[in-house]
Amino acid sequence: MKFGINLFPTVGEDEKPADRYFQEALELTELAERLGFHHVKTVEHYFTGYGGYSPDPVTFLAAAAARTSKIRLVTGAVLPAFTHPIKLAGKLAMLDNISLGRLDVGFGRAFLPDEFAAYGVSMDESRPRFDEGIAACRLLWTEKDVIWNGTFHRFGPLTMLPRPYQRPHPRILVTSAVTPETCAAAGRAGYGLMLVPAINKREKLQDMLTLYRKEAAEAGYEPVDEDIHMSYNCYLAPDGEVARTLGRTYSENTNRKLVAAVESWTHTRSDQYQGYEKIVENVRNSDFTKHLTDNKVLVGSPDEVIQRLETIRGWFGDITISLQVITGNMPFAESVRTMELFADHVLPHFS
Template sequence: MPQIRLGVSLQPRWPLDDGAAALRAARHAEELGFDHVAVGNRLLDSGFGLDTDPLVLLSAVAGATTRLRLLTSVLVAPYYPALVLANQAATLDVVSGGRLILGVGTGWNPDEFDAVGVSARERGARTDDHLAAARALWTRRPADFDGPFTTLRAARLGVPPLTDGGPPVLVGGHSDAALRRVLRFGDGWYGTGADASEVADVRHRLRDLAGAEDTDRLTLASAAFLTPPGVPAAVPPPGRPLGGAAPSAESVADDLGRLAEAGLTVCTLWLPVAADHVGEAMEWVATQVAPRLA
């Protein structure tokens, strides 16, 4: 069976009086052998999970770990001016020793777009502009760039990225526009709750849209929802749970196997459990599921 790299989303609502709880969970994930941890992007309280800036929290995780890869899942590119996005990502790439994976999306929350003074109608165009400008800043010193929202003249980024060409970029979304964005600006695709048939469909559509371009270079990744048996759920999963409504180690491993056969190589486990149960949930995956994938 093709190998699939498992990570964990640092998404539970951590106690406000214990700011280090997320860092302890990240260290535990590293000790258990997970590939990465992921942090989403919310500016306003969602009532759903950890509402932090992903680049800030992952910078702290970088200092608390040594091997774990750091995924923004996903960063809303239109919220950040292109130069700021490029510099912050390059900074985290450097201080983490090249462990950043920049998962990006166009966003959806109208309240947050209003709050940052960005038109939601421009989110796709701004995402394209910002990714193209960031790539220019990561690959050229000095960099010139002319886009609809960003203009650069002989710009030298404050810190060049450690990773050649900049951190790998995974682009989220299922639309044709999102998949074209993957081909133009990304190193891979990032989905949410995708099953094996959806992964296979995305893989096929990317090949069709690419024409003669080689798509084998692209990483296919997705978040998946999982509440391990015996661990109480804090909120309902927002999509089909991995392993079904009553998951077992066998059913979860079977689902992951089907995802791997369809072409998925990276899977982030979103655990809709209370903060107190995150360690228990991760241990179940590491001891009961992961050995079945070897």
């Protein structure tokens, strides 16, 4: 198993100014490298306290690349529906070169109706825009004199510069919130997968992973731990009861921001997002105690978290886990403590 940090900002201007947030996030990135974590990951979202401080993960990861030399940099994820593929492929290739080949590219379909509305993009075009964006980026990274005649973009012939540092291109991962078909398609294409344990039952995640691995094997691919990412809210303290009390506070803060971000699903429907109208009720009914019982959060003493992770490994196999160490805008010093306790006690157990 591999472990990194996920700097998903759940914070607004009334809680922490943006300059302070970014300085702290970059300090956590440097700390993660010193402590031996595998990666740092960040998201693309807009407008709200649920991710809105990260409208462009490439910008943050470029700054992270300049301050580090070993840790991998993961977009978790960029959203092709909102960016022309020439721009997106070029930015990512730049980052891959700046970091000397430390980039893994996660692509996401986006799921917040307000973001689609702001960009003037129909949610009913979500899947084809996602598929076309990834395919166009991959072609631009690997071929010369590219001609693209897609549904949404047409260009060429052109040869993109710079070429990616990693050849033929950086590792590609795709996000799947609740859709098994996305997992199957990722396996057939030889892509990695990003899954969300907090919003799925364990049995459904196991079924999605089984399908992914089956399709990958039939296509001649053998996924490794770095091909399967899952993110977990994480809070450690020497005393497990203290960790659970404070971890609950920060997790519930994050959940309130998610409720606000998904509120527009109460009046939005799209055949590209079957069942998403239930997401508001599911998020509103989120229960921290049940998440603890179901091992959907990594909260407790180091020994307790080790046991949770052993259970998770038994369910899903060797995977890559991203620790959301700034959950609910927890104080910087507590993020540092969580990372140090994890590195001192948990990483050695799994190494």
